[in-house]
Amino acid sequence: MASRFPEGKQVQLRPRKGHDMKWSCDKHGEPIKFYCKKHKIPICHPCATKDHSQKPCKLDDIEDVIFERRRQLDEKRPKILELQKQMEALNTKIKTTSTSGSAHLQTINNNIQASYYDKIKSVEEKENRIIRVINEEADEEIRLVNEKREKRIKDCNIEREKERSIIKDKEAKLLSDAKKISEVASKKIKDLTNENQHIINTIKNIESTMKRINQHDETLVNEAHQVLASIDENLNFNVHQDVSDCLDRIQIEVERVKFVEGEVGGEYYGRIDGYIGKWELVKSIHITSVNYPFVRGLVSENDICVQDVDNNGMYVTNINTQHTEKVIDEGLLITSCAPIDNNVIVCGKWRDDCTGDRLDGFITLYDRQWKEIIDINIPRNEYGFYCSVYVDIDSDRMIITGQSYQSNIYVINPANDKVVNTITMQDKEVFGEIQALSSGDIVVNTGYGGCTVISRSGEEKAVIHGNELDAPEYSVDKLTDTLYITHRVRNTYSVDQVSRDGIIQARRIVEYVKSDRTNFMGPCLVTPSGNLVGCDGDKLHLYKKTFTL
Structure with missing residues (x-):
C-alpha cells in the first residue's frame, strides 16, 4: 500500500508531469511509479517487479493514471456546472408555472362566481317583481287580499330560497371541482419542486467531493472511480428536459380547463370541462324489466329512454334512483327522443306503413307524463313502405329532423308545427341519428363511413370516419360540442372522444363488455352535467370524468 516516506528517509525526487514524488510505497519505501489495473492499486518499482510482473496484471504509469483521472473529472465538470445552471433556472420556471x-x-x-351571482340576482329580481304585483292586487281588497298577499309572499320567498339554494349548491359543487383540479396541479408541481431540489443538493454534494479528492493525488486515485460511478448513478443528465416537459404538460392541461354553461331541454347547466381527464365508473344499473334493451336518448339529466326491441315498449330509467318505469305500451318503434323544455318531449319513430306525400305519425310530442300532445308530419321522399325519422332539439328549441336514406334535414318550430328551414346535404343521406351542436351546425349519421358535420346551408364541414365493418353510434355533448362515438369490436363496446372538427381527442375512454341479452348497439349518451351513460344490453353504466396529470 502506498504511503509517504518515513521520517528520516526522505529522498529528494524531481517531480515531473505535476506528480507528487513524495508519495511512496508502504512496503518498500520506494516512490510510486505504476498503477495495477487488475488489482486497482498504486505500486512502486519493486512491487511491479516482484508481485505484478506476471500476466494478467497490466501496469500503467502512475502519472498517466493521475492525469487520466483528472481529465475524466474535468470532463464531467462542465456538464455538472451546466446542469446546475439549468436546474437553478428550472426553479424559476416552476415558480412561473405555478403562478400561471x-x-x-x-x-x-x-x-x-360571476355567472352564479347574476343568476341569483335574476331570481331575486323575478321574485321581487312578483311581490310588487301581489302588493298592487292586495291594495284592491284590504282584508281578503292582504291575507292572500301574505300567503303568496311567503310562498314566493320559500320558492326563492329553494331556487337560490339549488343555485348555490351547484355553484359550491363547481367551486369544489375547480379546487380539486387546483390541488392536483399544485401537488404535481410540489413533487417536481422536491425532485428538482434533491438533484440540486446531489450536485452540490458531488461538487464538494470532487473538490476534496482533487487536492491530493492519493485521494484522487483511490476515490475518483467511486465519485465517477456515483455521478453516473445519481445524476440523470436528461432530468432538466424531463422536468421541463412535465411542467409544460401541466400548464397545457391546466389551461384546457374551462367553465362551460348553457341550456339543455329548457334547464340551465354549468360545469368544469375542457380537459381530457380520466373516466371512472360510478355505478351500474340493472334494467331487468326490459327484455331486449336499446338506448334511444335522454330526456333529462337523470332520465334515460330505453326501448324493448322485443315488444317496442318504451321505458325510462332514472340513473339516480335506479328505478325503471314503463311509459309507453307496445307500439311503434322509437328511433330517438329529446327534451324541448321542462314540459315537452319530442320523439322520432320507425313505421312500415308509409304512403302518400307526407309522413304522418313519425314525429310526436309528449308531455312529461308521456301523454301524446300532437303529431307533426314532414314531406315524404318515397323509399318503400319502411321508414325511420330521427329528431333532436337545437339551441333555439327548434326540432331538427330527417328521414332515413334521404338528403333533406328539416327545421321545425314546435310551437306551430311549421317547417322553417330545409337543409339539403350534398351526396350524403341520413342513415341514423341527427344531433344539433350549440354552434348551430348539425351532426348527421351518414352510414358505415361515419358521420358528417354540416352547416345550416348544407355545407359539409367535417367527416368523422367510423368502423366500416360495424356502423358506430354517436352522441353530442350539448355544452361543449364534443362527440362521443361508440364502436363494437367483437364483444366489447368502446367509446372515442372526438371534437366537432373531426379531431380525435382520446380513444377508448370507456369500455364495457356486450351482454348476451341483445345484439343491438346503442349510443353512449352524454348528460348535460358531462357524465357518460353506456348500455351493454343488460345494464346502464354511469361514468364520471376526473382531472388527472
Whole structure:
C-alpha cells in the first residue's frame, strides 16, 4: 500500500508531469511509479517487479493514471456546472408555472362566481317583481287580499330560497371541482419542486467531493472511480428536459380547463370541462324489466329512454334512483327522443306503413307524463313502405329532423308545427341519428363511413370516419360540442372522444363488455352535467370524468 516516506528517509525526487514524488510505497519505501489495473492499486518499482510482473496484471504509469483521472473529472465538470445552471433556472420556471396555473384557475373561480351571482340576482329580481304585483292586487281588497298577499309572499320567498339554494349548491359543487383540479396541479408541481431540489443538493454534494479528492493525488486515485460511478448513478443528465416537459404538460392541461354553461331541454347547466381527464365508473344499473334493451336518448339529466326491441315498449330509467318505469305500451318503434323544455318531449319513430306525400305519425310530442300532445308530419321522399325519422332539439328549441336514406334535414318550430328551414346535404343521406351542436351546425349519421358535420346551408364541414365493418353510434355533448362515438369490436363496446372538427381527442375512454341479452348497439349518451351513460344490453353504466396529470 502506498504511503509517504518515513521520517528520516526522505529522498529528494524531481517531480515531473505535476506528480507528487513524495508519495511512496508502504512496503518498500520506494516512490510510486505504476498503477495495477487488475488489482486497482498504486505500486512502486519493486512491487511491479516482484508481485505484478506476471500476466494478467497490466501496469500503467502512475502519472498517466493521475492525469487520466483528472481529465475524466474535468470532463464531467462542465456538464455538472451546466446542469446546475439549468436546474437553478428550472426553479424559476416552476415558480412561473405555478403562478400561471393558479392565476388561470382563479379566473375560472371568478367566472363561476360571476355567472352564479347574476343568476341569483335574476331570481331575486323575478321574485321581487312578483311581490310588487301581489302588493298592487292586495291594495284592491284590504282584508281578503292582504291575507292572500301574505300567503303568496311567503310562498314566493320559500320558492326563492329553494331556487337560490339549488343555485348555490351547484355553484359550491363547481367551486369544489375547480379546487380539486387546483390541488392536483399544485401537488404535481410540489413533487417536481422536491425532485428538482434533491438533484440540486446531489450536485452540490458531488461538487464538494470532487473538490476534496482533487487536492491530493492519493485521494484522487483511490476515490475518483467511486465519485465517477456515483455521478453516473445519481445524476440523470436528461432530468432538466424531463422536468421541463412535465411542467409544460401541466400548464397545457391546466389551461384546457374551462367553465362551460348553457341550456339543455329548457334547464340551465354549468360545469368544469375542457380537459381530457380520466373516466371512472360510478355505478351500474340493472334494467331487468326490459327484455331486449336499446338506448334511444335522454330526456333529462337523470332520465334515460330505453326501448324493448322485443315488444317496442318504451321505458325510462332514472340513473339516480335506479328505478325503471314503463311509459309507453307496445307500439311503434322509437328511433330517438329529446327534451324541448321542462314540459315537452319530442320523439322520432320507425313505421312500415308509409304512403302518400307526407309522413304522418313519425314525429310526436309528449308531455312529461308521456301523454301524446300532437303529431307533426314532414314531406315524404318515397323509399318503400319502411321508414325511420330521427329528431333532436337545437339551441333555439327548434326540432331538427330527417328521414332515413334521404338528403333533406328539416327545421321545425314546435310551437306551430311549421317547417322553417330545409337543409339539403350534398351526396350524403341520413342513415341514423341527427344531433344539433350549440354552434348551430348539425351532426348527421351518414352510414358505415361515419358521420358528417354540416352547416345550416348544407355545407359539409367535417367527416368523422367510423368502423366500416360495424356502423358506430354517436352522441353530442350539448355544452361543449364534443362527440362521443361508440364502436363494437367483437364483444366489447368502446367509446372515442372526438371534437366537432373531426379531431380525435382520446380513444377508448370507456369500455364495457356486450351482454348476451341483445345484439343491438346503442349510443353512449352524454348528460348535460358531462357524465357518460353506456348500455351493454343488460345494464346502464354511469361514468364520471376526473382531472388527472
